[in-house]
Amino acid sequence: AAETGIDAWLRYAPIPEAHKYAGRIPTQVIALNSSDLSPVLTGAKELEQGISSIFGQSCNVNRWHGGHRGGAQRPTSSIVIGTVAEYSSYAAKDSKKPIPKLVNDGFYLDTTGREVLILGSNERGALYGAFEYLSLLAQGNVTKVAYASNPEVPIRWINQWDNLRDGGTHGSVERGYGGKSLFFWNGEVRPDLTRAAQYARLLASIGINAVVVNNVNANETILNSTNLDGVARIADVFRPYGVQLGLSLYFASPKALGALNTFDPLDQSVINWWTNITDEIYERVPDFAGYLVKANSEGQPGPLTYNRTLAQGANLFAKALQPHGGVCVFRAFVYDSTTINETVWADDRANAAVDFFDGLDDQFMDNVVVQIKYGPIDFQVREAVSPLFSHLRQTATSVELQITPEYLGQNVHLVYLAPLWKEILDFDLRVDGAPSTVKSIVNGTRFKNTLGGFAGVAGAGNNQTWLGSHLAMSNLYAYGKLAWNADADSVEMLQAWTKLTFSHDQKVIDTVTSMSMASWPAYEGFSGNLGIQTLTNILNGHYGPDPQSQENNPYGQWYRADATTIGMDRTVSNGTGNAGQYPPEVAAAYESVDTTPENLLLWFHHLPYTHVLKSGETIIQHFYNAHYNGSAVSNTFPAQWESLKPYIDTQRYEEQLFRLVYAAGHSLVWRDSINNYFFNVSSIADEQNRVLNH
Numbered sequence: 001a002a003e004t005g006i007d008a009w010l011r012y013a014p015i016p017e018a019h020k021y022a023g024r025i026p027t028q029v030i031a032l033n034s035s036d037l038s039p040v041l042t043g044a045k046e047l048e049q050g051i052s053s054i055f056g057q058s059c060n061v062n063r064w065h066g067g068h069r070g071g072a073q074r075p076t077s078s079i080v081i082g083t084v085a086e087y088s089s090y091a092a093k094d095s096k097k098p099i100p101k102l103v104n105d106g107f108y109l110d111t112t113g114r115e116v117l118i119l120g121s122n123e124r125g126a127l128y129g130a131f132e133y134l135s136l137l138a139q140g141n142v143t144k145v146a147y148a149s150n151p152e153v154p155i156r157w158i159n160q161w162d163n164l165r166d167g168g169t170h171g172s173v174e175r176g177y178g179g180k181s182l183f184f185w186n187g188e189v190r191p192d193l194t195r196a197a198q199y200a201r202l203l204a205s206i207g208i209n210a211v212v213v214n215n216v217n218a219n220e221t222i223l224n225s226t227n228l229d230g231v232a233r234i235a236d237v238f239r240p241y242g243v244q245l246g247l248s249l250y251f252a253s254p255k256a257l258g259a260l261n262t263f264d265p266l267d268q269s270v271i272n273w274w275t276n277i278t279d280e281i282y283e284r285v286p287d288f289a290g291y292l293v294k295a296n297s298e299g300q301p302g303p304l305t306y307n308r309t310l311a312q313g314a315n316l317f318a319k320a321l322q323p324h325g326g327v328c329v330f331r332a333f334v335y336d337s338t339t340i341n342e343t344v345w346a347d348d349r350a351n352a353a354v355d356f357f358d359g360l361d362d363q364f365m366d367n368v369v370v371q372i373k374y375g376p377i378d379f380q381v382r383e384a385v386s387p388l389f390s391h392l393r394q395t396a397t398s399v400e401l402q403i404t405p406e407y408l409g410q411n412v413h414l415v416y417l418a419p420l421w422k423e424i425l426d427f428d429l430r431v432d433g434a435p436s437t438v439k440s441i442v443n444g445t446r447f448k449n450t451l452g453g454f455a456g457v458a459g460a461g462n463n464q465t466w467l468g469s470h471l472a473m474s475n476l477y478a479y480g481k482l483a484w485n486a487d488a489d490s491v492e493m494l495q496a497w498t499k500l501t502f503s504h505d506q507k508v509i510d511t512v513t514s515m516s517m518a519s520w521p522a523y524e525g526f527s528g529n530l531g532i533q534t535l536t537n538i539l540n541g542h543y544g545p546d547p548q549s550q551e552n553n554p555y556g557q558w559y560r561a562d563a564t565t566i567g568m569d570r571t572v573s574n575g576t577g578n579a580g581q582y583p584p585e586v587a588a589a590y591e592s593v594d595t596t597p598e599n600l601l602l603w604f605h606h607l608p609y610t611h612v613l614k615s616g617e618t619i620i621q622h623f624y625n626a627h628y629n630g631s632a633v634s635n636t637f638p639a640q641w642e643s644l645k646p647y648i649d650t651q652r653y654e655e656q657l658f659r660l661v662y663a664a665g666h667s668l669v670w671r672d673s674i675n676n677y678f679f680n681v682s683s684i685a686d687e688q689n690r691v692l693n694h
């Protein structure tokens with residue numbers, strides 16, 4: 001059968017040399033006391049399907065509903081799946097294993113005994129354990145193991161930026177490169193939600209526990225009763241996978257829907273309106289996860305429209321959600337492009353989030369999470385970590401990553417993002433001079449918050465590849481794995497994914513690893529170096545080279561190039577003061593050219609093109625070289641992929657090759673446009689005379 005990619009890493013491909021495993025694979029699954037729609041039963045069925053597909057051996061599901069467990073009839077090898085609580089009543093006192101401490105959604109996997117135990121702290125945890133066990137089996141790993149696995153963070157969410165309708169094209173996905181919305185069509189929820197259920201399955205297998213299904217640039221009509229009924233249907237197909245549903249809100253909804261003539265968050269009629277609509281949602285979706293709110297950003301209305309604070313805006317929703325146990329995720333991506341001007345040296349969009357949120361830290365309700373993009377601008381190929389992570393201590397925070405790489409090649413280019421994300425997560429902000437990595441802040445350990453976590457903007461669509469390209473799916477996989485364990489290793493995640501997605505053959509694993517690990521540096525090489533951001537067309541599409549589009553407009557993605565100098569001066573002494581938004585040790589490092597990491601040199605400093613880097617190259621020569629080197633690497637990808645032809649099915653092989661060949665050519669377009677642009681601006685020739693100097 002043709003591999004369409006729809007099963008991604010859950011193909012359960014027949015294992016090479018299946019006979020080697022004979023007699024070592026369980027032949028029965030016992031699902032403990034689970035209802036028909038329970039994630040426990042989903043896990044049991046997944047085990048049945050997976051084992052039969054991987055090993056060609058049946059492994060049927062039996063359901064245990066309490067009472068005598070009929071020891072004598074039990075085959076010698078079974079898998080017991082359920083919650084820890086159910087296991088306590090199931091197991092005979094003398095054979096009950098001690099289970100290590102589990103947090104919410106955690107699981108215990110034990111393959112050492114007569115029965116394989118897959119026990120969740122809750123039903124969803126049991127499903128996660130089933131996927132973990134299947135992942136080991138599908139990788140040919142039958143080593144005896146016994147361990148507990150607990151998630152890094154409670155919030156492991158996906159944000160889909162799906163539109164209900166969007167001009168002429170219905171159900172489009174903003175910044176999505178993999179087709180139309182899985183959820184919406186023609187202003188309503190799709191009648192057929194098969195793909196939505198398949199998406200939930202993929203997400204559950206990597207530990208994702210909620211999906212916000214509509215765009216942060218939200219439309220108020222999501223809240224009309226037809227659409228809320230539809231939303232409830234989405235939640236119904238998510239539920240067996242333990243995936244909760246969340247909604248993005250349009251702040252001005254009560255007014256936009258014609259219910260009220262105000263949306264002032266302190267007005268009692270507005271408060272009542274949101275309380276009622278929230279209650280209505282919970283009637284339809286009792287396990288509703290909560291709201292995601294983009295307010296007072298990029299033209300969106302918000303509390304500032306009424307001179308109320310962002311905290312008052314967030315609390316409006318938090319209060320309505322609180323009785324139901326829901327969470328209000330409030331985005332920190334707040335900036336006002338009408339108030340900054342490139343001709344003012346001190347103006348800087350990177351300062352916006354801290355400027356807007358400072359002073360509010362003690363004002364958010366406990367069920368508010370402030371969701372912060374990893375950098376202070378907007379998902380660029382290289383950014384300093386957002387300083388806001390060091391400012392919010394009493395407020396839970398989550399880190400917003402972009403799985404759909406808007407500024408990083410839009411899944412036409414191969415860009416494996418785990419190394420970028422890990423640099424962010426591992427970055428130490430040194431708050432109060434003490435270790436303060438981003439991961440320790442969002443997982444709550446640094447400031448003792450109980451909520452917090454990860455948001456991944458995914459952009460999956462109804463294309464069979466989900467994201468638009470087969471190789472891009474390593475990013476979705478790695479996102480889930482990092483949200484579960486932020487210490488997971490980029491290469492190990494990639495190799496497990498490769499094995500599950502393509503092949504066990506070492507040649508495939510090595511080649512996909514070499515391409516993927518080289519991909520982010522290559523893309524940075526030909527798109528924007530030393531921290532000047534991705535020099536793409538920011539006014540239209542965010543795709544392809546167009547450095548001029550960043551300058552001379554109020555969007556604040558400037559790099560301030562003139563005939564002799566380039567870079568944003570973000571120092572306190574002479575610039576925008578942005579370096580001063582970081583805790584003192586980090587601020588001091590960024591304040592000086594000598595101690596700023598070179599990959600962020602022009603993010604923080606304005607320097608002559610002739611400034612000499614540690615490599616001995618000048619800045620301008622580094623640009624030229626990096627663009628040649630990066631695009632040369634991209635040009636090795638098609639041949640590397642072609643070497644895998646004997647190992648990969650034709651459909652996926654051809655589809656991916658098509659992308660890589662195009663991307664290799666496009667990297668040359670990037671190289672030449674950016675290099676020519678800098679030659680024209682600086683009039684400094686390439687030492688190697690490669691750059692056209694007309």
Ligand code: GCU
Nearest residue numbers: 174175216217294333378406
């Ligand atoms: C980027 C992106 C927009 C999106 C915005 C956001 O600017 O291009 O499409 O709406 O971020 O995160 O809110």
